[in-house]
Amino acid sequence: MISIHQLYKTYHRGSESVEAVSGIDLEIIKGEFMVILGPSGGGKSTLLNLIGGIDHPTAGTITMNGFALETASEESLTRFRRDHIGFVFQFYNLLSSLNAIENVSMPLMAKGIAFKQAKAKAVQILTRIGLEKRLHHRPSELSGGEQQRVAIARSIISEPELILADEPTGDLDSLNAQAIIALMHELNKQMGLTFVVATHNLRLAENADRVVELRDGKIQPNHIDKTK
Template structure:
């Protein structure tokens, strides 16, 4: 990716008329209703909203983990709907980093192996993948725990491993679901600083779902999800 000094003209993520309807018994429940969003390269967007408003559903759609009932998602100009499951998996590995609210680390692997896994799945040699993973574990302040398995780590440490795993592939877009929820204030600040650096130097775009007003205020834009639609919010909630 090219060097950048902040949000550029290139649209990294775009969704149009995004709708997700779930069937619950005899009723259809509309979670997202004709939602649209654009995020440019190097831009950091926070999404806030009440519990149950559909924030995680939106992240799953943006990352291709779920399919919309209507509408489309484009990342780096590529429509996710146009990709079959195998091609979509390869595309996610190349372009998208995920930080899940509940980590989803593999219990039998060490922190280093978990962080390196996306590169190994891509076909990179283990030594090179683990070297890159070690760099990211150092950046999130957990290098000394590289040989420990998730069960031996605190919640905050597991979260930092998950963040390293999301960033290890140098993705075009990072989707984060409550990324600082289990972190102390100093560690959370270091993660936000790392996001700043990556947005500035690699043009990576971030979409961050958060309940934390400080995290929301740190992003370039804050969007509120309400009634299935996104609205620009001047003052973070």
């Protein structure tokens, strides 16, 4: 689904430069659950941002179903993100003035779908993930675990091919973290959604199809691969 070839991202800060991603080759297979582990500063977020078309690579190629991200215009990248990628972040990034239904409806509204239709689908997804009693709650009225479930519902509502999750359990206690991990695995198995998850949480790696370790922007050779 995604082919990454000799990918580099160099950041410049004054006279210093940091090679955050340094010559990565990687294939992401449709339907897999991939976990990216590695120390702080290893390049996990940078790699996710490159895959999601949020950031531009310094060199190399990154192709999703034939679409070349590295040469795409801002406009087509915006469309690419909207139509193909779901994002989940550590701090949920929900809109504080909107309730759960409204937050989850946002990606469909952005596509020009009427609120009534978007709302029906949002209710359906929120119910499916066990939040049927929290539909009208705003983020401040939800626990961290519930907020992350709302964020996951938002990430899947427009049926993206790929979910990119950056430290999705980083702000949760271990019980809530376990629930979020279980939910992501369930969505992966039942809906065939492809996941790429960057984390420090080793529990996330336990049931992954593939664990890739990033250090100094490079993939370490001894990673686990159950896809072969």
